[in-house]
Amino acid sequence: MDTCSPKQVNTMKDLTTRQQEILTFIEHYEWRNGYWPSIREIQEKFNFKSTNAVMGHLRALERKEAIERIPGQARTFRINRPDAPEMNEIPEDATEVVDIPVMGDIAAGYPDRVEPAGEIGRLQVDIANAGYSSRRRSFALQVRGDSMVDAEIYEGDMVVIEPRDPYDGDIVAALIDGETTLKRYMKKSNEPPYLKAENKFYPELYPINELTVQGVAKAVVRSL
Amino acid sequence: MDTCSPKQVNTMKDLTTRQQEILTFIEHYEWRNGYWPSIREIQEKFNFKSTNAVMGHLRALERKEAIERIPGQARTFRINRPDAPEMNEIPEDATEVVDIPVMGDIAAGYPDRVEPAGEIGRLQVDIANAGYSSRRRSFALQVRGDSMVDAEIYEGDMVVIEPRDPYDGDIVAALIDGETTLKRYMKKSNEPPYLKAENKFYPELYPINELTVQGVAKAVVRSL
DNA sequence: CTTGACAATGGACACTTGTTCACCTAAACA
């Protein structure tokens, strides 16, 4: 049929819209459920009357090297991302990992009964290695502004927030004037608390009229 | 039997060593393969002569709330990590999350055929939000030294490393003198590559005798 | 000694699931 080319060039050939839909569904299904869908679940999702409709698409996706499968085995997909090399070996003992939602520009409230729209992703951080300890309800915020550069927190960083009462010196996400900001929380005994920016060009200490601390920053995640 | 306590306290009751073994195998299997094992694969791993040996352990793990399962469905496990808050809502356009081992002070090689002892934890990073793209085989390193402070990477930070060839300007984990260091990779056309520390007090550019780049830094994670 | 939790064997059953064969439609193409 086709002459034997020395090596496959296109790692991911163009997909049709239908194939892309299927692929996306598979990925999201795995994301939501933690395991892969079965052929018939895909069929049901797309209202196919025959499992073979799915089979055809899966074969196409395989041919185009978008996915890999183990023949005959249930729910065993592998998504071929452009730079995903095949796995080799095994980690041994794992520590615990927490799973937290990544919020966008939230201005009010915890991600308690937050609308799904508020969440723009998820972040999972190793507890031991990120010094992360809270059990629940934590979330992450993307940093805007440069008011914390002296604490080595920069614009675009993601900060893991643990909802709890702050202690003196904690970096907190606080609600001021309807907006969430990241500042250091200062509270000396017998004095009212205030917030402090970690930037020498923001020398002013914020006096507080109405201070709502949303939580304490526990870790920073930055893309490179 | 037992009086109705108002609410379950222990989210994860103590596991027997055998149960822990099974649980660990399931987790590692998923990490290696991207999907969950079947009952019979677990059976085979532990040389059980009967699938029911596995069933007993799975029931125990479920009773102790270490795992969840969808009855009757193949390869659908859910691991209940202690601090994982119960998933409330499903993110819609969820981005993908990668699960990577956290290596300690590795001095040689990828986590390719690495000894299990090399791993000191796990780190899971959202791809889109951490700019992380490779699905597996990546790992994380804890930063020692201050040679990258001008790139805002500090001692104790964890750096996510993606094994691949570097481009000019990438921050890389490189193997020099049997030790892994974090430096910026510089490669002008028609010139040999060299490494550069991002610290003005380390002004020297490292000339390279034998340079092995282990991978490219994709993200930074720091505890607070 | 008895009880109960833990661990494992052996065999059987039924649903899930991947797979295949035959056949159809519509659009693109030469």
Add this chain to the structure above:
DNA sequence: TGTTTAGGTGAACAAGTGTCCATTGTCAAG
């Protein structure tokens, strides 16, 4: 006009897989 490709239907089969039953043995607690 015939051919190819993407997309889909319908039915059936076999293997993969979860589940259940009856039984055995060990060991610590009561």
